[in-house]
Amino acid sequence: MTGKFEAIYFDGLVNKKRRVTLAFGPTLDIGEDGAVLSAWSYADVRRIPAPSDVMRLRAIGAAQLAQLEVRDPESRREIERRCPKLTDDEALHADGSTLKIVGWSLAATISLVGLIWFGVPFAADRLAPLVPVAWEKRLGDAAEGQVREIFDGKSCASPKGAAALAKLSQRLQDASGLRLPATIEAISSKTPNAFALPGGKVFILAGLLEKAQSQDEILGVLAHEFGHLQNRDHLRHVIADGGIAYLFGLLFGDVTGGGAIVLVGKTLLTTANSRDAEAQADAFAAKTLDRLGRPAKPMGELLLRVTGKEKDGFLTILNDHPLSEDRLAKLAAADKATADPVLTDDEWKALQKICD
Amino acid sequence: MNDMTIGAAQGAPEPSDIVFTGRDDEFRDLLFKGTPLEIITVGFYRFWLATKIRQHLWSHTILDGDAFAYLGTARELLIGFFFAMAILAPIYLASFLLGVEAEREKSFASMLVGVFFVAFWQFAVYRARRYRLHRTAWRGLRFHMDGSGLSYALNAMGWGLLTVISLGLALPWMQAGLERYKMRHTYYGELRGDFVATGDNFFKHGWRLWVAAALTTTAYFAGPVLTGITKEAGWLLLMLPTLAAAVFIYARFKALQWKWWLEGVRIGDVWASSTLEAHALTGNYWTFVGLLFASGVAALTVGLAIGLMPKIPGIILGVLIYLALIVQYSILWRTYFVQRVWRIVVNSLTVHNLHAAQEVAMRLDASSPTALGESFADSLDVVGF
Numbered sequence: 001m002t003g004k005f006e007a008i009y010f011d012g013l014v015n016k017k018r019r020v021t022l023a024f025g026p027t028l029d030i031g032e033d034g035a036v037l038s039a040w041s042y043a044d045v046r047r048i049p050a051p052s053d054v055m056r057l058r059a060i061g062a063a064q065l066a067q068l069e070v071r072d073p074e075s076r077r078e079i080e081r082r083c084p085k086l087t088d089d090e091a092l093h094a095d096g097s098t099l100k101i102v103g104w105s106l107a108a109t110i111s112l113v114g115l116i117w118f119g120v121p122f123a124a125d126r127l128a129p130l131v132p133v134a135w136e137k138r139l140g141d142a143a144e145g146q147v148r149e150i151f152d153g154k155s156c157a158s159p160k161g162a163a164a165l166a167k168l169s170q171r172l173q174d175a176s177g178l179r180l181p182a183t184i185e186a187i188s189s190k191t192p193n194a195f196a197l198p199g200g201k202v203f204i205l206a207g208l209l210e211k212a213q214s215q216d217e218i219l220g221v222l223a224h225e226f227g228h229l230q231n232r233d234h235l236r237h238v239i240a241d242g243g244i245a246y247l248f249g250l251l252f253g254d255v256t257g258g259g260a261i262v263l264v265g266k267t268l269l270t271t272a273n274s275r276d277a278e279a280q281a282d283a284f285a286a287k288t289l290d291r292l293g294r295p296a297k298p299m300g301e302l303l304l305r306v307t308g309k310e311k312d313g314f315l316t317i318l319n320d321h322p323l324s325e326d327r328l329a330k331l332a333a334a335d336k337a338t339a340d341p342v343l344t345d346d347e348w349k350a351l352q353k354i355c356d
Numbered sequence: 357m358n359d360m361t362i363g364a365a366q367g368a369p370e371p372s373d374i375v376f377t378g379r380d381d382e383f384r385d386l387l388f389k390g391t392p393l394e395i396i397t398v399g400f401y402r403f404w405l406a407t408k409i410r411q412h413l414w415s416h417t418i419l420d421g422d423a424f425a426y427l428g429t430a431r432e433l434l435i436g437f438f439f440a441m442a443i444l445a446p447i448y449l450a451s452f453l454l455g456v457e458a459e460r461e462k463s464f465a466s467m468l469v470g471v472f473f474v475a476f477w478q479f480a481v482y483r484a485r486r487y488r489l490h491r492t493a494w495r496g497l498r499f500h501m502d503g504s505g506l507s508y509a510l511n512a513m514g515w516g517l518l519t520v521i522s523l524g525l526a527l528p529w530m531q532a533g534l535e536r537y538k539m540r541h542t543y544y545g546e547l548r549g550d551f552v553a554t555g556d557n558f559f560k561h562g563w564r565l566w567v568a569a570a571l572t573t574t575a576y577f578a579g580p581v582l583t584g585i586t587k588e589a590g591w592l593l594l595m596l597p598t599l600a601a602a603v604f605i606y607a608r609f610k611a612l613q614w615k616w617w618l619e620g621v622r623i624g625d626v627w628a629s630s631t632l633e634a635h636a637l638t639g640n641y642w643t644f645v646g647l648l649f650a651s652g653v654a655a656l657t658v659g660l661a662i663g664l665m666p667k668i669p670g671i672i673l674g675v676l677i678y679l680a681l682i683v684q685y686s687i688l689w690r691t692y693f694v695q696r697v698w699r700i701v702v703n704s705l706t707v708h709n710l711h712a713a714q715e716v717a718m719r720l721d722a723s724s725p726t727a728l729g730e731s732f733a734d735s736l737d738v739v740g741f
Binding site: 010011012013014015016017049051063065066067098101102104105106108109138139141142143145146149242246249250251 | 393396397398399400401404411415422427441445448449452455456457459460462464466493494495496497498545713714715716717718
C-alpha cells in the first residue's frame, strides 16, 4: 500500500535524486526504502511553477530547495485535497500582476518627470549661490583649456584693438555692477559667436566682430554674456544637467535603443531651462545698456543676422535660445540712444581688426 | 549485482544527455508580450522580462532528465537597481569633481575618469555573474561563486590593455586567463569548477579569423587609397562586402569560442564535449542581419513618406515608427543573440562523468549575494539577458 504513491524527491542539501513513496498520514511522509526521510505538515506545502505534466512542491520550514515532484494524477488529487495553502505563493511566483507593474511604472514616471521639470531647476537655483566663487573659477579654468584646444588657442591682441576692448570692458563692468571681475578675450575663429565661462572669462570670436555692423551690437552681446555670469547660469546649468541625467538614468536602463528617448527628453528639458536663462540674460543686457544710454535693438539685429530667420524652423521647441524674432521684438522696445557711443569710431575699427 | 554497480563506477561511464526543449514560438510569444511592455513602463518591465527569459531558458535546459531552475525574482532586481542608483550618485559626483581637476591640469585629461568606469563595469560584470549563478540550481542544489570582483576587474583591465596594444592578438590568452579566474571561483554545491582550455589552443584554431579580420579592416581603409577613387565613394562601395565579411568572421569566432569554452569547463570531474561545427551559428546571425536590414528598409520607406505629410501627424507617426523599431530590434536581438544561440549550443553538448556530480552536498559557508552587481551592470547600460 505504501508503494502506491510514488514521487521524486530532492532534499535540498545533497543533490541526490531519490525515488520516494508518499504516505498521507497526519503529515505528508516522504519515505525511501521504508525509512521516513521527511514529514511535511499539510499546511506548509506550497506549489512551485513547473511544466504541466508534473506537480512540484516545497514546504515551509524544510531546506530552501527541498522539492518533491509528483507525476501520477491520483497523488496530485490527494495533495490538492489535503493541503489547504497549496497555492498561497502563486502570487509571489507570478511576481506581481502586469497591470500593477504598468501602473506603478506610470506613477514613477510622472513623479520623476515632475521632479525633473520642477525640482531640478529649483534645486539648481538654490544650490548655485552656495558654491564658492573659487570653485566656480576652477570649473572655468577646466573649460578654458578645452576652449583653447578647440579654437587652436589663438588669442588676438593688436595693441589698439586690445586697448579698445579694455575700454569697452571697463565701461560695461562699471555699468552692470557684476558680482565678480570679468576678463574679455578675443579669439581668431571664423565662427560668429561669443560665450562666457564660469569664473568671469568671456570669449568673443573674430567671426562675430566681422559680422557686426555697429559697436552697439557687440556691446549688447557682451552685456548679455555678463548676464550669464551675473546669474551664475553655468553653475545652474551644470547642476541641472547632472540632476536631469541622473534622474533620466532611472528610466529605460539597458532597454536597447531606449537611449535615444532619454536623449530627446534630456534635450527638451535642458533647452527649456536654457531658454529661460537666455531671456534673463537679455533682460540683464537691456538694463545695463540702458544705464550706458545705448540702445538694445542692435544686439537683436545681430542675432537675427547670425541665426537667420527662425520662426518657421522645423522643431522650434528644440532651440536653446529664444527665437531671434521674439528677442528682437523685446529688445526693440529699447531703441533710443541717450548717450554717446562707448568707443570712438577709430577705437571701434581697431576692435574689429583685433585679430588681423 | 554488486559487480554491475562497481563496473559502472569504474569503467567508461555512459555520457549524459543535455537538451534544450524550449520551443521557438513560446519564446517569441514571451518577447512579443514583454518587449512592448518594456516601452510602456519606461523600462521598468525589463526586470520582469529578464527574469522570465531566464526562467524559460533555464527550465527548458534538461540535464540527465532534470531541468535547471532559475530562482531569481524581478523584485530582487528592482530593489538592487534602486540600491545601485543610490550608491552610484556620490560616485558620479566624485568623478565629475575629479574630472574638473584633471581638466585643469591638462585639457581632455578628464577622459581618464572614463577608465575608472570601464574598470567598474568589469567589477559589475563579475558581480552580475555571481548573482545569476547563485540563482541557478539543478537537482535542488545551487551553483555559486566566490572570489573578488575587484581583483577580477584589475585582471581584466590589465589583459584588456594588452589586447588593445597587441591589436587583438592577446585575446585568446586574455579569455583563458579571465575564464580560469571565474571558473575556479565557481561551485556547484561543494564541487569546485575549473577551466582547462588554453589560450594556445584557442589561438591555434582561431588565428585565421584574426588574419581575416585584419585583412578586412585593411581593405576597407586602404582600398580607396590604392585604387585612387575618392574616399567617400570607396568606403560606400566597400561597406557591403565589409559588413558581409564581418558577419561571417563574427559567426565563426563565436562558434569557435563557445566550443573552446564549453570543452574547457570543469565542474569537479564533470566535463562536456561539443559537436558545434565552425559554421553552426553562421545561418543564425545572417537571419538576424537580414531581418534587421529588411526592417531598416521598411522604416526608411515610411520615413520618406512622412516627409510628404503635414508636420504634426508626421512627427507622431515618426515617433511611433521609432518605438516600433526599438521593439523590433530588441526582439531580434534577444531571439538571435540569446535564445537561438542557447538552443544550438546546448543541443551540441554531451556531458561526461556526470556520476561525479551525484550526491554532492551543499556548501555551507556560501553567502547569498544580492542583485546589486547585476544592477550596477544594468545602470551602466550593459545589455544582459
